[in-house]
Amino acid sequence: MEIERFPLKVCPFCGEQAELMYDEADHREYTYVVCSGCGIMTQRFYACVEECAMQQAADTWNKRYETSN
Ligand SMILES: [Zn+2]
Numbered sequence: 001m002e003i004e005r006f007p008l009k010v011c012p013f014c015g016e017q018a019e020l021m022y023d024e025a026d027h028r029e030y031t032y033v034v035c036s037g038c039g040i041m042t043q044r045f046y047a048c049v050e051e052c053a054m055q056q057a058a059d060t061w062n063k064r065y066e067t068s069n
Helices: 050-068
Strands: 018-025 028-035
Touching (some): 018 050, 028 050
Antiparallel strands (some): 018 028
């Protein structure tokens, strides 16, 4: 997977690096962004199209950063 193409801002709450995660539940793949410091995360984005879901997760994370800053 090429996740480096989705740059993530640092956590707006603790300043640590955020990571784009990829997992599976009930045979459905999903992706989300989680902070490696405090553990706050975005909602899950189910991957009908993998890249699309990753972009959504990254965008959601980055938007949260902007609105809470
Ligand atoms: Zn954090």
